[in-house]
Amino acid sequence: MKIIDLYIIKKYLGTFGFMLGLLTIIVLVIDVQAKAPRIESNGFKVSEFLVNFYPYWIINLIITFMSILVFISVIFFTSKIANNTEIVAIISSGASFHRFARPYLMTSGFIALIALLINHFVLPLSNIKKNELEPYTYNAVSRAEFTGNSEVSTQLSKTEYIFIKSYNKKEKRGSGFIYQKFDKNKKLIYQLNANDFYWDKDKKYFSLNNYFEKTINKDDTEKLNNGNTLNKSFGHPPEELFPDVLLGQNKTTPELIKFINREKEKGNANLNSYLNELYQRTSMPVSVIILTILGLSLSSEKKRGGLGLNLALGIALAFVFVFSFEVLKVVSENKSLPPLLAMWFPNLIFGPIALYLYFKRANQ
Incomplete structure (x- = not known):
């Protein structure tokens, strides 16, 4: 069965790599065209941003949409081999569905581990470079929040405060x-x-x-x-x-934990945006494994609708999954939901669903 394992792993990584490259090129071209007028109106050249901004922006983009890419990749190549009755042949040869699923779990675990390391240690360093220039891609109102003057207040400790009438970050x-x-x-x-x-x-x-x-x-x-x-x-x-919402993105996880603990000691109660950033760094990579199991369960059986139906269902579910993270961030920042629960809620919902469909498919 090692040949089958290598075959599936090659299909998985090959499809994922193709999807990754395709998304990167399409989104990069669209984004550069949309933001070029703002970049040039701020005194920069687009070529400067292609070198000093977009490589770091792409890393952030890949991590953000990694769950979607994994899910769609699994749906795509599994539906193809299911329609070619390859899965039926593998199961008929004596292999169980659990054995067939093993290379899926191995590959998704590998991708999740890489994503975990990037999220906690590499992405924050990349965000430092990205966030230096990103305000110059915003409209005038949004850019002023980061480059203009604003009123600032902060709590240094439980007994110390600073107030500034006009501050330029x-x-x-x-x-x-x-x-x-x-x-x-x-x-x-x-x-x-x-x-x-x-x-x-x-x-x-x-x-x-x-x-x-x-x-x-x-x-x-x-x-x-x-x-x-x-x-x-x-x-x-x-x-x-005087931290802003981007500060949490710029810190590696040990630095972010230290910062959050220090802010708690100071009595700062407005930490949900930083806690969301901290918890999402682990929950998003875990979602790679969950969505792999879900994608395998949905697409491993030959259906009348074929590849098109599976892809449409997969894309819809993937966007619901990722969009739910963004909605729950807002809910958490408004203190309507604890950050830990908010950032793990999609996994807590989709995880049991994925397992149920997996075991239902395995017992067929």
Whole structure:
């Protein structure tokens, strides 16, 4: 049966590779054509993005649609060999359906393992490069959220807060800076104001200009101080102090876990987007195995509708599966569902369905 195993593995990987290449080329061409005017209007050349943005964007694209590609690939080549009565011949030779399914499980497990490693360690490094330029592919309103000025507030600890009237994430400078520290009774004990500030990347501190300090003593007396320039460190760079939704994508899993734990200690309750990112890195690769079992179960029997019916059903189910992840992300970020449950919910629903159909097919 080793020949059969190699035959199925070759079919699986060959179809998956073809689908992967086809999707990459089609989506790349469409995306470049759609975004070229925005790229050029921001002072860049499309050729620059083809070298410095799209290779990293493609990695993200492949991981996002890997489950769909695996499912459609399994449906496609299994339907073909089923219609050619090859599966009937294999089963008739004495092999059980479980034995026939073994190379499917081996190959899907291999792909899932690769996806798992990429998700946790490679994709975040790729996202750093991708996210540097991605805002310049957005429209003006969306781009301003990442490159323009905005009001910012953050909690450094349970007793420390920073408020900024206008902050530019790209230039890492702003105006209207306020730092406040409270005691355990939530009484203000220190406040630092500055007209404007910037982040000194080399020296790793904030340089505050035209600052004013107020220290409130236990007897409610105040100590005032002011000056032209004050250099102050708050323990972390701006991207850590004022995180955006892209920060979680840029961190490897050990770094992301460390960041989430630190934010929890600070009392930050708005962590669902980062938790979604963390849990999805494992749940999506697992879905590769689930969808392989589901695809095998649906397409391994010769049907009157043939390949077309199986493909139509497979594509519909695959998009429902992946789309459900995006919907559940929004639900989780609105705190209507715990992130762990949200990111594993599609697997929890499709997993039992896949197993039921598999054993039903095996017992026929």
